[in-house]
Amino acid sequence: MKTATVKSLLLAGTLVLASGVQAEEKLSMTEADKAMYEEMLENNPADVYVAEGEELLESQIGGEAGLAKFLGVSEDDLYPYIAGFPRYIKSIGSVVALDQMIQAAQAANGKTPYKLKSPEMDSLSAYVKSLANGQKINIDVTADAHMKEMFELGKVTFETRRGGRGLACLSCHSADIVGSRLRMQILPDLGDPKVKAAGTWPAYRMTKGKMFTLQQRFQQCMNNALLAKIPLGSKDMVALEVYITNMAKGSEIAIPGLKR
Ligand code: HEC
Incomplete structure (x- = not known):
């Protein structure tokens, strides 16, 4: 399983990023994965x-x-x-x-x-x-003092190095390295209209055979990268959702997503 590869790579302490590689999503999948993806697009198990x-x-x-x-x-x-x-x-x-x-x-x-x-x-x-499928994400992080505070907290949470390996979300999802790869996996730009991260979760993950919410997906990255795990629904977690949803503001909601 590829997530295990990421983990062992990180455990070995070698975060090797092969940059300069064309960021074509399909390249991160095997032929078999690709065939499964095409089929499931027609009929999402979620x-x-x-x-x-x-x-x-x-x-x-x-x-x-x-x-x-x-x-x-x-x-x-x-x-x-x-x-x-x-x-x-x-x-x-x-x-x-x-x-x-x-x-x-x-x-x-x-x-x-x-x-x-x-x-x-x-x-x-x-x-x-x-119910909001086809609508554009219209989160307003300046709507009131509460949203402003959560946006700021989300930014800090995203950028703070909180793990045994000294990694933050930003270490992998930052503008200068997205599109490069961690072993076989492309590091996704969470604000990219093609990734549409926030608008596509809950999504079905083919590699796990299950549907997950956005916050659960964050926790999977926390596990893989050995970041301290933030509880679902906690203030920090909701703040992270605010921050990442805002990155995809304006992109269309399409639920359930289908992911690797
Ligand atoms: C060690 C590098 C690394 C770190 C650190 C990391 N991620 Fe990820 N993240 C990835 C990779 C690689 C993928 C894509 C995996 C795949 O294709 O299956 C991913 C995927 C995601 C996705 C799904 C994107 C989509 O396709 O919709 C989200 C959301 C996400 N990460 C959020 C986070 C958050 C929040 C944090 C911090 C808590 C974080 N990540 C930390 C490497 C990382």
Whole structure:
């Protein structure tokens, strides 16, 4: 498995970046991977989880109407509103990503909120985000003092070296080295409209055979690169989501994504 390669490479303490190589995504896949990718593009295995999420939205929150009511927006404005998360939600009192907003909406409907790390929440949050498919990410990091603070915190979290190997997210995802490679894998530019990172998660990862949320994907990079793992839904984690979502501002949301 290629993630293991990254890990052993880092354990060996040799972060070798072969720069100057054409940044063509397909090159990072084997022929077999490529064939699987083409096939799955037609029929993303995560579609079934998203479909489950539709039923959960109905039973937990009263469908789109219930969600719009909880958020205090008209049903017409619901999709673009969803495209602007993470946001500061007054009734919650903090900046939240979609999953924590959903927990609050469940509670408001007399339901027990799903855990952030649960198959139900994965499906429900993927479905809610997919309502904004075709919308452009419109996060506003200057909307209020809370968003400004979270953006700054996210930037610091992204740039701080927090691991045994002295790496930060920025060590691999920085403008001067993205497109170069760590062994066989291209280092993705998280703001690149072709990568559209924030607009494509929750996504199905072929190498793992499962769907993951954006925050769970961050944790996978933390594991691979031996960075201290930040808990899902924590302030630092939401801040990181704010920061990385802003990098992809303006790109179209397309859920569920399909990734290596
Ligand atoms: C050691 C280098 C390294 C570090 C450090 C690192 N990443 Fe990554 N990251 C990668 C590589 C390589 C990939 C692509 C893996 C692949 O193609 O499967 C990736 C993929 C991602 C993706 C998915 C992009 C997409 O395709 O949508 C996100 C999001 C991400 N990283 C965020 C982070 C965050 C946040 C941090 C810091 C907590 C971080 N990364 C730290 C190397 C790194």
